[in-house]
Amino acid sequence: MKLQRTHTCGELRKAQLDQVVTLNGWVGSYRDHGGVTFIDLYDRWGITQIVFDPDHSAEAHKIAHTLRSQYVVAVKGTVRPRPEGMANPNLATGEIDVYVSEFELLNSSKTPPFDVLHAGSVHAETKLKYRYLDMRSPELQQRIIFRSRATNLIRSYFIGKDFVEIETPILGRATPEGARDYLVPSRVNQGKFYALPQSPQLYKQSLMVSGFDRYFQIARCFRDEDLRAERQPEFTQVDLEMSFVSSEDIITILEGLFVGLMKELKGVGITLPMPRISYQEAMLKYGSDAPDLRFGFEITDITDVFSKTSFGVFKTTIEKGGCIRGINLKGRSSELSRKDLDELTPFVKPMRGKGVAWIRMNEDGPQSPIIKFFSEEESAALYARMDAEPGDVLIFVADAEKIVCQCLAAIRGRFARKFGLVRSDDYAFAWVVDFPLFEADEEGNPTPTHHPFTSPKPEDIHLLSGSREELLKIRSDAYDIVLNGSEIGGGSIRIHDHIVQEQIFRILGIEEEEAAEKFGFLLDALQYGAPPHGGLALGLDRIMMILSGTESIRDVIAFPKTQKATCLMTGAPGPVDEAQLDELAIEVFVLDEDEDTDLDD
RNA sequence: GGGGGCGUGGCGAAGCUGGUUAUCGCGCCGGCCUGUCAAGCCGGAGAUCGCGGGUUCAAUCCCCGUCGCUCCCGCCA
Secondary structure, three states, X not given: XXXXXXXXXXXXXXXXXXXXXXXXXXXXXXXXXXXXXXXXXXXXOEEEEEEEOOOOOHHHHHHHOOOOOOOEEEEEEEEEEOOOOOOOOXXXXXXXXXXXXXXXXXXXXXOOOOOHHHOOOOOHHHHHHOHHHHOOOHHHHHHHHHHHHHHHHHHHHHHHOOOEEOOOOOOEOOOOOOOOOOEEEOOOOOXXXXXXXXXXXXXXXXXXXXXXXXXXXXXXXXXXXXXXXOEOOEEEEEEEEEEOOOHHHHHHHHHHHHHHHHXXXXXXXXXXXXXXXXXHHHHHHHOOOOOOOOOOOOEEEOHHHHOOOOOHHHHHHHHOOOEEEEEEEOOOHHHOOHHHHHOHHHHHHHHOXXXXXXXXXXXXXXXXOOHHHOOHHHHHHHHHHOOOOOOOEEEEEEEOHHHHHHHHHXXXXXXXXXXXXXXXXXXXXXXXXXXXXXXXXXXXXXXXXXOOOEOEOHHHXXXXXXXXXXXXXXXXXXXXXXXXXXXXXXXXXXXXXXHHHHHHHHHOOOOHHHHHHHHHHHHHHHOOOOOOEEEEEEEHHHHHHHHHOOOOHHHHOOOOOOOOOOOOOOOOOOOOOHHHHHHHOOOOOOOOOOOHHHHOO
16 A cells, blocks of 8 residues: 555544645545535544545546445545534544545445444344444444453553463363353363363462462353353453452452542542442342442331231241332332333243232322231331332332342332433442352252352351251352442452361262362362462453443454354354364264154263 | 244335235435535335245235244353
8 A cells, every 4th residue: 555544534633734644444424516525534543524626636536436335545635624614513523624635445345234334223143244344333443442441451450469460271171060161172182071161260279379379360261051131152251369368358459440440441430448238138128149229229128017917918928938028119109100010010920920019108098909908007017117108109029038039129120220210320339248158959958159169257167067057157258249230240268278178068068089070189289288368250241331331242242142152253153074073083963853862861 | 941022125114904016214326416424316226025834816914833133031150
């Protein structure tokens, strides 16, 4: 190319008037008036209007009408002011034009499959197939650039705090815990497989044993589970681990990180310390271990108010060990129709909720389909407990505790959105702490809430030898960081004492041999002078989603996968040659429905 | 594994109590036009209605299956 750019398309202002400049970029829209022709030339820096004027350069003007959308061009010309009243206030460069005197076509373009600059409503399918074109749009580019700024800030922060950035293997070993692994066959060791890491957990703990007392990594992780709007099969964690620390030290480091990120990326100040809430309180007041603290509508437990009730639904719920909880939609009665309330029951159905009850607090007394079943004492106690006043609407769910929490959390969010209380530029951080170390599985056996290396809180360690009920009461030294109702990170102090570790395995029903087989090297490592240590991992993609105000994780990943974990641009996953399979000693069976049972074993 | 939404020229939509020449906007092609900014005006081309089967004299429309995209539950921290 002859005409190499002297400026970008976002750069020119009145300060450069009368300068001769060269721009390179893509043709956006073009407006051909027969005489003068305007073209929006753009690149990732912005848009500059270039003018092909027959009175300025007849030669250049002749070429103008041959240009089409997405052609790649170089132009040399003079920066001129826009005529009086012709400035475009929507454009950073809107006060000037570049009058083209020399022109070079760098490349033509096929007509693009969709309008690159206005692709908002185009089907995801088309946009993902032509991702490189979609990524030519300012929206997507800005988010990708935003992400780059964020990772750069994160690196600087940790390096500045004397952390060591260490890469850990992508080809690892399958672990039985947690999510389904992505497997990679080994050619040299036929019949054996590597697994892609679900997280660098075991490696980073090993690094602590090695003495790298402050480690971090921006690590790609892989989980072969079904996708969601905020979940991709490969995603990025900001992973860190520290030695000789308590959870307070880790929390402090992270709070410092977010203060910096929010200031630099969003110009927003955060008050420290961030609020802390126990798991128990979070579940009780918000129905979720990742509460959205941008709004109120807190949950109130009213089970005890109805302990002697004759109202069938509440009575049987209590008899079965369930609970009754409610939300007071304070002063919102006039904004809610009967339909809004009736829609709640179908709304909670996917969460296995059987129904939602409501009481509307009118000026002339309460109105509700269920109130007639309450005794006077019950009603009075209920209104007092829920601070019910005229103009309020009370919402109830009675069921097993888990279901009540899920339903009320969803209802809480639904109304907050309806009333416009959820602002994407409002940022509510919080730490959720005191998670139970174990939770009961379907058979009532303890399973780790976090992972089996999470340390119990020191004051609860004595309960490890207790009954099953006592075990479920043990709190872990774990902490999640929550932003706007999303868990954006979590971590814990790890067990560094192999005796405690073995005790935990025993509780989980994992035999010594089995533990050695599954986590052998880490258990060994813990016996060679493991320092007390702990850490945390942040979900970078989710953080980027929230800070850039988008609803889909695909908006913050350059080349995302579809919900079926395919890449429409590359065609991955794809078939491979027979020869490749032979080398790996792999044979592929295509299963018929009928044959399925035959080949199962 | 289960439930919901979507699939109609290149793009976005309409048409669906079964019968139309399959409609509109954008884009595309050609023409006109010297101050537009997702310019304007005139003309034109462009569609096996995702795919397969069924019902019917007749299917974009109804039924069954299937594929793809998407949201949710399960799963996953």
